[in-house]
Amino acid sequence: MDIRIREGRPADAEICGRICYDAFKTISEAHGFAPDFLAAEVPISLLTSMLANPKFYGVVAEIDGRVVGSNFLDERNPIAGVGPITVDPAVQNRAVGRRLMDAVHDRAAANNFAGVRLIQAGFHTRSLALYAKLGYDVREHLACMQGNALNIAIEGHIVRPAAEADVDACNRVCRQMHGHERDGELRDAIARGTATVVEHDGRVTDVKALIGAAKEFAGPGFLLPTRNGELFRWCLRNGLRVTQPMTLMSKGLYNEPAGAFLPSILY
Numbered sequence: 001m002d003i004r005i006r007e008g009r010p011a012d013a014e015i016c017g018r019i020c021y022d023a024f025k026t027i028s029e030a031h032g033f034a035p036d037f038l039a040a041e042v043p044i045s046l047l048t049s050m051l052a053n054p055k056f057y058g059v060v061a062e063i064d065g066r067v068v069g070s071n072f073l074d075e076r077n078p079i080a081g082v083g084p085i086t087v088d089p090a091v092q093n094r095a096v097g098r099r100l101m102d103a104v105h106d107r108a109a110a111n112n113f114a115g116v117r118l119i120q121a122g123f124h125t126r127s128l129a130l131y132a133k134l135g136y137d138v139r140e141h142l143a144c145m146q147g148n149a150l151n152i153a154i155e156g157h158i159v160r161p162a163a164e165a166d167v168d169a170c171n172r173v174c175r176q177m178h179g180h181e182r183d184g185e186l187r188d189a190i191a192r193g194t195a196t197v198v199e200h201d202g203r204v205t206d207v208k209a210l211i212g213a214a215k216e217f218a219g220p221g222f223l224l225p226t227r228n229g230e231l232f233r234w235c236l237r238n239g240l241r242v243t244q245p246m247t248l249m250s251k252g253l254y255n256e257p258a259g260a261f262l263p264s265i266l267y
């Protein structure tokens with residue numbers, strides 16, 4: 001089987017988005033989970049914006065000139081983010097995924113990223129095995145949490161939309177916590193109006209304040225490190241539900257977080 005890997009282009013968004021939808025739907029349904037995306041239009045729109053954004057590197061796999069999968073490298077931050085990677089269900093388990101991973105790792109190495117990270121669907125044995133073989137370590141067990149907005153205010157904590165003027169302070173907190181910044185991702189979230197900040201000194205309560213003030217939990221929900229038992233139980237006590245297990249995996253530089261945090265998945 002002749003697999004060809006090439007750089008992605010905006011015109012690939014439709015076919016890659018459909019494959020992304022089919023691949024996640026098939027694997028989720030095979031394990032009794034709800035699909036990550038409600039309709040194919042959601043990943044088509046996501047991949048359209050990623051393929052048009054120079055801060056994302058996209059690769060496409062072809063067999064006999066037919067597109068069969070894609071993968072991405074989020075280059076906005078010092079630690080690059082891998083995914084979403086998806087392969088047409090009809091040709092899965094035939095080395096296409098490995099080739100798509102090799103392509104983004106080559107790119108990360110060429111651009112001197114200190115490390116790469118990804119979020120793995122925790123129930124999926126194939127992706128877990130593939131990533132481990134490619135050198136990724138399991139860093140954090142995550143619960144994807146969903147539910148109605150909590151509308152809980154924590155005394156002494158002011159939650160408000162983030163602005164450009166908050167970038168330095170946010171980067172400082174991120175450096176203290178993870179040893180590096182998420183400057184590019186943060187600026188994008190501020191521009192889209194999806195970033196919030198909390199003003200206070202403490203730690204776990206700060207994350208609680210952010211979760212408590214969220215107007216909605218968009219998409220599949222937010223990712224909660226289950227090791228943080230106090231925060232996990234607080235979310236459960238307040239009616240949030242676990243939709244699926246996930247795993248934070250990384251390769252290269254990784255610093256153990258110095259406090260409570262919620263990892264991002266993308267956008």
Ligand SMILES: CC(C)(COP(=O)(O)OP(=O)(O)OC[C@H]1O[C@@H](n2cnc3c(N)ncnc32)[C@H](O)[C@@H]1OP(=O)(O)O)[C@@H](O)C(=O)NCCC(=O)NCCS
Pocket residue numbers: 023024027085086087088091092093094095096097098099119120121124125126127129130133
């Ligand atoms: C995950 C995915 C991208 C992998 O692509 P793929 O083309 O199917 O995978 P590959 O054939 O390249 O690699 C699978 C590897 O895992 C190994 N493997 C598969 N199941 C395994 C298991 N249960 N235990 C051990 N190894 C296993 C295979 O032997 C192969 O190893 P190799 O590269 O050393 O030969 C693809 O299956 C997919 O699109 N899945 C649905 C969407 C998804 O889950 N995306 C990733 C989200 S984290």
